[in-house]
Amino acid sequence: MTDFAATKAMFHLPDDATYLDGNSLGPLPKAAPKRLARTMQDEWGEMLITGWNKAGWMGMPTEIGDRIGKLIGAEPGHVVLGDTLSIKVYQALASALEMNPKRRVILSDNGNFPSDLYMAEGLCKTLGSDFELRTVKPEDVENSLSSDVAVLMLTEVDYRTGRLHDMNALTAEAQAHGIITVWDLAHSAGALPVDVAGANADFAVGCTYKYLNSGPGGPAFIYVAPRHVNKVRPALSGWLGHEAPFEFDLSYRPGSGIERMRVGTPPILQLAALEAAMDVWDSANIHDVRAQSIKLCDQFIAGVEASCPELTLASPRDGTARGSQVSFRFENGYAAMQALIVRGVIGDFRAPDIMRFGFTPLYIDEADVARAVDVLTDVTMNRLWDTPEYKMRARVT
């Protein structure tokens, strides 16, 4: 059983902050500054360019990729880190589309994170006017799996409401229609158990700065199923995805396996921070995290519904149908969130009216939830955002 008091002690949290925004940017793992200092001083400082081999920098994207792979149910050797998530979405989509050359449609839902949709739109424009991004309501995805769809691109957990897609069922259904699947696990990895191999997913991508706590700008990851990985053509054919980067050949030959999804030089300092963050998982079990997250979310929903009648639940009520966040709709949501932040309860706001709160058991406990409910009650019952003091102190986040 995970000792959550022990994992909480592994994070630096500012005094008086109740941090309910780890679903957007995880907090600082206490071990990260030392790990970064070591990488900077002992490795970069002393080894200079030899650090690529001596300090093992070159292997970090796949070594740490494997540690993330364990959390998302990937086969060893099939996850690599690098670039931003938007780039990894593009890469996965481009390869997936080529695997279905007779079809022209990318299907997604209109709750997906805009960057995923923008990348798909941009790729379609590059490929030609017969390519199309089709978006439907999340609940209509299953019925929209038609024979012209090449790729189904979905984010498992909706960033606004926390609604969870059924990855196993939708993957199976899509594949029965000859569709390749690309899953965005940005709001899943480190938040709930994922089993990409068990679900038979074709591609998966995700970021590390949310529930994996790699810090601002931490690299994204990509997974390609073993049955595809040596066949896919990387659209972003950078030198570090080449079979032999240091032969400096003039033409591209894709590397072996997941290595081909690398593009350019890996961000070593960010990877060092991520490595320190991944050490927390040596003391934590993702199934325990999920069970505790559902408990914390349920506690928050019950507390808010009992004392903040103006707020309406925007997340699924059933804990197994949502990710690790709870969202409420409130017409004064933006102002109320600013007032909450002034009081040290940090969540975020997503247009048009969503107050969003992430619950991350690695460092959030029942007392934090109770405090958040108390402060939210005070803010909404007393319309604190309307008082001159709060107007002065509220800052944009």
Ligand SMILES: Cc1ncc(COP(=O)(O)O)c(C=O)c1O
């Ligand atoms: C689901 C999802 N996809 C894509 C992104 C974009 O990630 P990045 O800024 O790393 O490209 C985010 C978060 O910003 C996200 O939540």
Ligand SMILES: Nc1c(O)cccc1C(=O)C[C@H](N)C(=O)O
């Ligand atoms: N990546 C972010 C950033 O660089 C700045 C501000 C927010 C973010 C986020 O991650 C937003 C996040 N994907 C969301 O779910 O809203």
